[in-house]
Amino acid sequence: MTEILKDKLEIGKLKLDNNLFMAPMAGITDRAFREIVSELGSGLNFTEMVSAKGLYYKDKKTKTLMDKGDExxxxxxxxxxxxxxxxxxVKDYLNSxxxxxxxxxxxxxxxxxxxxNGDGSALMRNLELARRVIDKVVSASEKPVSVKFRLGWDEDNIxxxxxxKICEELGVSFVTLHPRTRNAFYSGEADWDAIKKLKNYLSIPVIGNGDVYKPKDIDDMFSKTNCDGILLARGALENPYLFSRMEKPDIVTMIKLIKLHLNLKCExxxxxxxxxxxxxxxxxxxxxxxxxxxxxxxxxxxxxKELVEEVLDEYLSSI
Known part of the structure; x- marks a missing residue:
């Protein structure tokens, strides 16, 4: 295990117990799932994507994405x-x-x-607008601000x-790089060399993201990129025990986890x-x-719910 895995990351005044984080994933990382990964060791969670305009115009559905549990x-x-x-x-809602x-x-x-609508990775096609967004948010915020981005729009625009560097200059606390282009979506291999280059280029913490499915991948990303933390995504959906740097456990343990998750969701x-x-x-x-x-x-x-649990119990009794 690499030395950096033993370190506790500090973000401003925040002291994190684990430098493995749960990625924000629309329709997935709701309150129930975040409670699961928190129990298993996630050092920092993110809500699902929340629309700034939705908050601004007081959209009720948007506010449902902001529930926090025991996490x-x-x-x-x-x-x-x-x-x-x-x-x-930020000024009217999030600071308070x-x-x-x-x-x-x-x-x-x-x-x-x-x-x-010009949001998300579209901002990488307009860095001047991205700069203004970051500047306004950092200036308005009384809390740490981070930015998550990709390599660029496509291979010709990295x-x-x-x-x-814009993030660093404007006072962002840390950045997260998903090292694929927008046009690649989630296909192909994540370019871990880009995480290393960004880490060497900036003085603020850099969080790596992409193609981490096993405990060995965690060790490898830290050692190959020198990143300050790792954002787990698809790998944690199959095995949330990654936050404890464990291989996927046996079927009995996984079915206990399913039942816990199911009951939280129902609640x-x-x-x-x-x-x-x-x-x-x-x-x-x-x-x-x-x-x-x-x-x-x-x-x-x-x-x-009881029928799902019956199916799971029948499966366990048959193996």
């Missing part, structure tokens, strides 16, 4: 491209909201519905070093919504286990 430190991740609106929500210990600006989301969202939303999580948790496809298919046919 570790939490940053709210906001997206938008209007500097004045971004600054306004003690659920959030910091604010993360999303400049990396590749989704068409986000970039068509500008992550320039954006990183926060109601049974009907919770059972439906848990199907994708159950598929990830069961990946790699014997007869998991058949088990997932059965679970997808039931719509009650």
């Amino acid at each position: 570790t430190l939490l940053f709210i991740q906001i997206f938008g491209s209007d500097p004045d609106i971004m600054a306004s929500i 909201d003690d659920r959030f210990q910091g604010i993360d600006i999303n400049m990396g989301c590749p989704a068409p519905k986000i970039v068509k 500008n992550y070093l320039e954006l990183g 926060y969202l109601g049974e009907r919504v919770a059972v439906t939303q848990m199907r994708k999580h159950i598929a990830w948790y069961l990946k790699g286990f014997r007869n998991s496809k058949e088990l997932k298919n059965k679970i997808n046919t039931v719509d009650k």
Whole structure:
């Protein structure tokens, strides 16, 4: 295990117990899931993406993304491209909201519905506008501000070093790099060399993200990039025990985790919504286990919590 894994990362006045973080993932990292990864050691969580305009115009659905449970430190991740609106929500809402210990600006989301409005990774095509957004948010915020971004828009427009330097100059507390272009979405290999270059280029902490699925990947990213922390994403969906730097545990342990997650979901969202939303999580948790496809298919046919638990118990008794 590399030496940096033993260190506790400090972000401004915040002292983090673990430099492995849970990535913000739309439709996935809700309150229930964040409680799960917090229990397993995540040092910092982020909300799902929250629209700055949604907050500004008091959209009720937007506010449901801001619930906090029994979890570790939490940053709210906001997206938008209007500097004045971004600054306004920070001053009027986020500074006084003690659920959030910091604010993360999303400049990396590749989704068409986000970039068509000039938000997310579209800001990497307009660094002057990105600069104004960052400047306004940092100036308005009484809390640490971070920025998450990609390599650039496409292979012909790689500008992550320039954006990183803008962040540093404007007082951003740390940056997170997902080392793929917007046009690559989530395909191909993450360019860990870019994380190393960014780390060497900046004096503020750099968090690496991309292609971390096993404890060995954690060690490798730290040793190869010298990054200050790692943002876990798809790897943590299949194995949340990564935050404890553990391999995926046995099926009995995973089914206990499924039941815990399911019950939290039911408590926060109601049974009907919770059972439906848990199907994708159950598929990830069961990946790699014997007869998991058949088990997932059965679970997808039931719509009650107790029926999901019965299917899981029947599977356990059969192995």
